[in-house]
Amino acid sequence: MSFSSEIKKEITLVELDPAQARAQLCAILLDRASLNMNQRGWYLSFQTENAAIAKHVFSLFKVTYAIEPKLSVIRKMNLKKNNIYQIQVHDSATHILEDLTIMRESGLSPVPSYRLIRSEKNARAFLQGIFLASGSINNPKTPNYHLEMSCSSLELAACIEKLMNRFYFPAKRIGRKNLQVVYMKTGDKIADFLRLLGTSNALFEFEDTRIQRDFYNQITRLDNCEVAxxxxxxxxxxxxxxxxxxxxxxxxxxxxxxxxxxxxxxxxxxxxxxxxxxxxxxxxxxxxxxxxxxxxxxxxxxxxxxxxxxxxxxxxxxxxxxxxxxxxxxxxx
Known part of the structure; x- marks a missing residue:
């Protein structure tokens, strides 16, 4: 399991109150869900290769809106590829989108309403949802620290960047192909972000590896200086x-x-x-x-x-x- 997958699995275990659950689900749907139509009407569709995230999103729908989403498993033919877990919500799609302030009188909104993420705990839950949907942090054993979260909407990327800055994270934004990427490259700030997500185990692993690597680098520099x-x-x-x-x-x-x-x-x-x-x-x-x-x-x-x-x-x-x-x-x- 990759370091990012460990973080996401730990996020799914964080307890949420109803308001936080709505903020987190809103982030996931804005970032990675799609709204489709068939003979029965509008329906929501969400896909992921992470079983823990699929289970978590299924639970969010079921507990928050008292519905039973449809869960399908699509098996890939490629070798060494994960299954795709697809969650669909048919009967209550419009109601859910309206409740999460995604569907408004003016149409679909690419960003959440301010009242949904006004409180610090809800803003934190929203960032948890964004990371679940598209976040990644490279292994702390690699040479450079890097955190990123991506989305297809310029407005949503700007919203994520603004939320990060609200918590004093020096996030930056860049375009990559058809995506907008919000990222950070500072090790201590990435550690603070893991603390914000509530992933204490991942934070401990990140900090422990970072301390060991920095200590090793310092010893190497001293050795090189002595040799010189x-x-x-x-x-x-x-x-x-x-x-x-x-x-x-x-x-x-x-x-x-x-x-x-x-x-x-x-x-x-x-x-x-x-x-x-x-x-x-x-x-x-x-x-x-x-x-x-x-x-x-x-x-x-x-x-x-x-x-x-x-x-x-x-x-x-x-x-x-x-x-x-x-x-x-x-x-x-």
Whole structure:
């Protein structure tokens, strides 16, 4: 069972008073029901692949209006496809639509009347009905959080968005093919929406998974940061070893102070150590307290001397090559 299906099943178990039942049924009919006509007159038709929702809608009709809807099961021929549960209401269709303020003197309305959803509890029940009809929330284990509810009516989508904003949810609306989609992508707001729906079990699962994922992501970021720092220290250590080797090969260590030469020895012993670790080793082996900035200053002295020796060596090679070229030219004459 998908995460959205678990949420919907839990919504069907939430207790409703008569006013809430009417608000929820109104939402379901506005979003997913159709009004049809046959020889007997007008009838309502609602279809779903979710057995729990079909049972719940059947119960709403039966308890709220004391009728016995017709329930049919359509079996799909495709493999791994759910059955389609169809609920039809024939005799009282017009009365129900009028009671739910869907059918008015001006005709069918795509939105509920304000008095039906004026109270907070009825507005909550209406959003429960919309989610039952077309809502979905992706599994919290997936990379991005996403909640959406869809409908074919622009007016109904605007109404849903307004109701969401009434509960301080930053819902947005977008067109997708022939549908209008109201959606949210903020994890903590989706958790609050689950709380509004009254789905405590789904809320617990969502929050638990979200906390675990955020904790894992934080650990991963810290690990990546540590690896990056370690790689940086290794690269710096290798570069410093080249400077030290240049100074020693030219036998110029005497040009540096004793404190700087200590750093050279420590670096050779601990080629992958960070600056802080070099400070600790200096203190442990020479009893000298040195700050991080002091260590960087001494390393800069090593770098400056090494670069100076490299430049002098390059200039010496250039002078030698120039001299050989002049002598070769004179000999050929």
């Amino acid at each position: 720092n370690e790689m940086k220290s290794i690269k710096a250590g290798q570069e410093q070893l080249i400077w030290i080797d240049t100074i020693e090969s030219e036998q110029k260590t005497g040009m540096l102070s004793e404190k700087v030469r200590r750093v050279m020895e420590i670096r050779k012993k601990y080629p992958e150590a960070s600056v802080n670790e070099l400070c600790e080793r200096i203190q442990a082996e020479y009893g000298e307290n040195i700050t991080k900035s002091g260590m960087k200053h001494r390393i800069s002295k090593i770098r400056e001397l090494a670069n100076l020796l490299i430049r002098e060596k390059e200039q010496s090679i250039l002078r030698k090559q120039k001299k050989e070229a002049v002598e070769g030219s004179a000999g050929s004459e």
